[in-house]
Amino acid sequence: xxxxxxxxxxxxxxxxxxxxxxxxxxxxxxxxxxxxxxxxxxxxxxxxxxxxxxxxxxxxxxxxxxxxxxxxxxxxxxxxxxxxxxxxxxxxxxxxxxxxxxxxxxxxxxxxxxxxxxxxxxxxxxxxxxxxxxxxxxxxxxxxxxxxxxxxxxxxxxxxxxxxxxxxxxxxxxxxxxxxxxxxxxxxxxxxxxxxxxxxxxxxxxxxxxxxxxxxxxxxxxxxxxxxxxxxxxxxxxxxxxxxxxxxxxxxxxxxxxxxxxxxxxxxxxxxxxxxxxxxxxxxxxxxxxxxxxxxxxxxxxxxxxxxxxxxxxxxxxxxxxxxxxxxxxxxxxxxxxxxxxxxxxxxxxxxxxxxxxxxxxxxxxxxxxxxxxxxxxxxxxxxxxxxxxxxxxxxxxxx
Amino acid sequence: xxxxxxxxxxxxxxxxxxxxxxxxxxxxxxxxxxxxxxxxxxxxxxxxxxxxxxxxxxxxxxxxxxxxxxxxxxxxxxxxxxxxxxxxxxxxxxxxxxxxxxxxxxxxxxxxxxxxxxxxxxxxxxxxxxxxxxxxxxxxxxxxxxxxxxxxxxxxxxxxxxxxxxxxxxxxxxxxxxxxxxxxxxxxxxxxxxxxxxxxxxxxxxxxxxxxxxxxxxxxxxxxxxxxxxxxxxxxxxxxxxxxxxxxxxxxxxxxxxxxxxxxxxxxxxxxxxxxxxxxxxxxxxxxxxxxxxxxxxxxxxxxxxxxxxxxxxxxxxxxxxxxxxxxxxxxxxxxxxxxxxxxxxxxxxxxxxxxxxxxxxxxxxxxxxxxxxxxxxxxxxxxxxxxxxxxxxxxxxxx
Numbered sequence: 001x002x003x004x005x006x007x008x009x010x011x012x013x014x015x016x017x018x019x020x021x022x023x024x025x026x027x028x029x030x031x032x033x034x035x036x037x038x039x040x041x042x043x044x045x046x047x048x049x050x051x052x053x054x055x056x057x058x059x060x061x062x063x064x065x066x067x068x069x070x071x072x073x074x075x076x077x078x079x080x081x082x083x084x085x086x087x088x089x090x091x092x093x094x095x096x097x098x099x100x101x102x103x104x105x106x107x108x109x110x111x112x113x114x115x116x117x118x119x120x121x122x123x124x125x126x127x128x129x130x131x132x133x134x135x136x137x138x139x140x141x142x143x144x145x146x147x148x149x150x151x152x153x154x155x156x157x158x159x160x161x162x163x164x165x166x167x168x169x170x171x172x173x174x175x176x177x178x179x180x181x182x183x184x185x186x187x188x189x190x191x192x193x194x195x196x197x198x199x200x201x202x203x204x205x206x207x208x209x210x211x212x213x214x215x216x217x218x219x220x221x222x223x224x225x226x227x228x229x230x231x232x233x234x235x236x237x238x239x240x241x242x243x244x245x246x247x248x249x250x251x252x253x254x255x256x257x258x259x260x261x262x263x264x265x266x267x268x269x270x271x272x273x274x275x276x277x278x279x280x281x282x283x284x285x286x287x288x289x290x291x292x293x294x295x296x297x298x299x300x301x302x303x304x305x306x307x308x309x310x311x312x313x314x315x316x317x318x319x320x321x322x323x324x325x326x327x328x329x330x331x332x333x334x335x336x337x338x339x340x341x342x343x344x345x346x347x348x349x350x351x352x353x354x355x356x357x358x359x360x361x362x363x364x365x366x367x368x369x370x371x372x373x374x375x376x377x378x379x380x381x382x383x384x385x386x387x388x389x390x391x392x393x394x395x396x397x398x399x400x
Numbered sequence: 401x402x403x404x405x406x407x408x409x410x411x412x413x414x415x416x417x418x419x420x421x422x423x424x425x426x427x428x429x430x431x432x433x434x435x436x437x438x439x440x441x442x443x444x445x446x447x448x449x450x451x452x453x454x455x456x457x458x459x460x461x462x463x464x465x466x467x468x469x470x471x472x473x474x475x476x477x478x479x480x481x482x483x484x485x486x487x488x489x490x491x492x493x494x495x496x497x498x499x500x501x502x503x504x505x506x507x508x509x510x511x512x513x514x515x516x517x518x519x520x521x522x523x524x525x526x527x528x529x530x531x532x533x534x535x536x537x538x539x540x541x542x543x544x545x546x547x548x549x550x551x552x553x554x555x556x557x558x559x560x561x562x563x564x565x566x567x568x569x570x571x572x573x574x575x576x577x578x579x580x581x582x583x584x585x586x587x588x589x590x591x592x593x594x595x596x597x598x599x600x601x602x603x604x605x606x607x608x609x610x611x612x613x614x615x616x617x618x619x620x621x622x623x624x625x626x627x628x629x630x631x632x633x634x635x636x637x638x639x640x641x642x643x644x645x646x647x648x649x650x651x652x653x654x655x656x657x658x659x660x661x662x663x664x665x666x667x668x669x670x671x672x673x674x675x676x677x678x679x680x681x682x683x684x685x686x687x688x689x690x691x692x693x694x695x696x697x698x699x700x701x702x703x704x705x706x707x708x709x710x711x712x713x714x715x716x717x718x719x720x721x722x723x724x725x726x727x728x729x730x731x732x733x734x735x736x737x738x739x740x741x742x743x744x745x746x747x748x749x750x751x752x753x754x755x756x757x758x759x760x761x762x763x764x765x766x767x768x769x770x771x772x773x774x775x776x777x778x779x780x781x782x783x784x785x786x787x788x789x790x791x792x793x794x795x796x797x798x799x800x
Contacts, residue, residue, distance in 0.1 A: 010413075013410075013413060152767075162767070209632075209633055223733070223734075225630055226630075230626075230734065231735075232609075232734060232735025232736070233609055233735050233736060233737040233771065234737070234767075234768065235735070236735040236767070236768055237733065237734055237735040238735075239732050239765065240732055240733050242732060242764070242765050256762065256763060256764075329729050329733075330733060332642060333621065333623070333638065333639070333640050333730060333733070333734075334623075334630065334632060335631075335632025335633050335634050335635070335636040335639070336632070337633040337634070363656060364642070365639065365642050365654055367562070367636070368636055
């Protein structure tokens with residue numbers, strides 16, 4: 001095991017217990033020291049020391065007394081949601097999205113900046129301007145900066161190995177930002193971050209496994225297994241968009257044939273919708289786009305779908321079935337019961353999810369399939385931004 | 401996290417440090433207390449206490465002195481491979497395979513018994529007779545009984561949920577055997593056990609990820625991620641044999657269409673070989689089987705293959721390609737770089753593995769595929785027996 005050579009010292013014990021106490025206070029609305037001691041089986045003295053440290057740090061405060069039932073009423077403790085702020089960034093394909101967020105994941109300020117065609121220094125400059133702006137808006141001490149990156153991120157070295165839309169190959173972004181801001185910097189692939197965020201802020205039990213599929217410009221997944229994100233040997237786990245599922249299918253942009261991404265993506269959605277509009281003068285798409293070429297956003301397709309266009313409905317169902325095939329493989333291999341769908345395609349809701357479920361059930365043994373739940377992600381459109389916050393809360397406070 | 405509510409106590413610290421010291425001694429041929437202290441960063445006193453306990457338990461012994469380079473020579477410590485024996489069982493499809501094994505995985509005694517058609521009490525009786533026999537052959541205190549089961553095993557409850565070839569649905573086997581033998585009993589699905597064994601006894605770095613594919617009567621996988629076995633939410637991870645890869649393929653015994661198992665398995669191998677023998681009077685199969693119906697074992701097909709039968713070679717290559725497709729999906733999703741092939745089909749060696757590699761590389765992005773190694777398993781035919789031992793070493797001594 002990676003941590004087999006890590007000794008357990010008294011200092012580690014103290015930090016472990018402090019994180020444990022903080023996590024319990026974070027998960028409860030109000031709780032007494034005695035209740036924490038019962039839950040953790042730690043001594044009252046150990047709990048009191050940990051709570052004292054947390055109060056001194058401003059992360060916990062006393063908020064009143066239990067209603068007495070005879071004995072002496074106990075002081076109740078509560079987590080201070082605004083004790084720190086976190087700077088969170090989603091380096092999305094067309095824009096950098098930033099936010100100032102409190103420790104409960106509440107977004108206090110947002111700013112998005114479009115990515116202009118420029119070189120590496122240009123995009124790095126753009127990022128710095130955005131972070132400077134976000135830091136000005138933070139009204140509490142900043143716990144750290146979390147970043148979701150659409151690409152392969154070596155989280156150990158803090159280096160972006162590869163991105164699709166930016167000229168950032170082998171960029172040591174953590175060191176660059178740490179030197180500039182003097183703050184803890186935590187980065188991960190955007191789908192990896194999304195999965196951590198969904199696990200931390202969503203309605204899942206401790207130690208749950210979940211698979212978060214993000215379907216937008218491409219398709220990728222973030223995989224949490226037994227409460228831990230699975231990064232992969234080369235930090236590239238979850239690249240399901242380039243798994244071949246049609247042997248005589250189309251050539252993908254990656255050079256391979258029949259990748260899932262050639263069958264399900266925003267690009268495929270828009271191209272198929274254009275073809276429907278071009279061939280069917282009665283298509284509801286014509287109500288929302290002056291010409292097939294004007295169909296350039298998921299919003300337009302969604303509007304025609306909401307107006308009841310049957311061809312669009314069939315198109316979405318077909319994509320759902322392809323996703324169901326891919327998910328069936330994952331369910332069979334990983335036996336993960338929570339499947340969450342995020343990204344712009346998730347906005348088609350049950351029209352996408354229901355065919356996906358049926359296909360998954362068709363392809364997987366009933367005993368496995370019957371426990372699987374395919375649902376929209378809890379965090380929705382902000383899943384990467386929230387995931388980047390979760391990265392910081394997890395690494396800096398042990399809250400995951 | 402599942403263990404978020406587990407406090408760190410001094411007792412836990414002591415046990416953790418003892419396991420850590422034992423693991424280092426287990427991994428080294430000979431080592432001094434001072435060297436252990438350097439490797440672990442534990443104090444000399446803590447190391448000495450842990451070593452004292454381990455010597456008292458007979459797990460470690462002093463074996464000589466370092467050759468002096470000026471200073472006082474240090475006492476060297478070594479692990480005692482035969483300090484305990486382990487009873488190991490592979491409840492394979494046609495026979496129960498048992499062994500007495502030392503702590504280094506060396507098989508000291510073997511006994512296999514065929515499974516006769518009988519009821520639940522009959523097969524349980526057969527198992528007890530086998531265990532009784534193995535216990536008589538153990539010449540050291542027995543650390544525990546490890547069992548690999550072809551089916552779904554709830555390792556938390558110690559209950560066999562489902563097996564294919566035995567009438568053992570929802571059988572509380574751990575409780576039954578613990579009551580009878582008064583020994584620690586550790587069970588797991590056979591492919592799960594195989595993966596733990598391969599990780600523990602094979603040439604992999606600490607914290608490695610590996611995927612062990614077992615191809616015999618059926619196909620299943622055991623998945624070790626970052627040094628931990630992934631069991632799955634319902635203890636059914638790795639069931640890749642029933643993942644559909646051909647939409648208009650054959651109906652599988654599970655009721656679904658185009659499962660990997662309909663394309664690659666011992667049954668498919670034998671049926672295809674019979675068809676080759678029936679249609680080709682020049683087939684080398686005729687040298688090893690009097691008639692197509694007599695082709696009833698992998699050995700016969702392997703003999704014809706070794707004699708250079710081209711049709712058999714093509715058959716194996718086709719199966720390799722189907723496996724490559726399945727593995728491509730796993731590589732894309734999990735980014736696991738060690739892929740090991742075990743089970744009776746692994747005996748076809750490169751004739752199977754090379755087409756498997758080429759197909760995987762065809763289906764997976766080059767950046768991912770270039771780091772992947774597809775190899776025969778290190779443990780070979782004894783992988784489940786060794787895996788069952790690894791279960792016991794892992795749970796009882798923390799050696800994994």
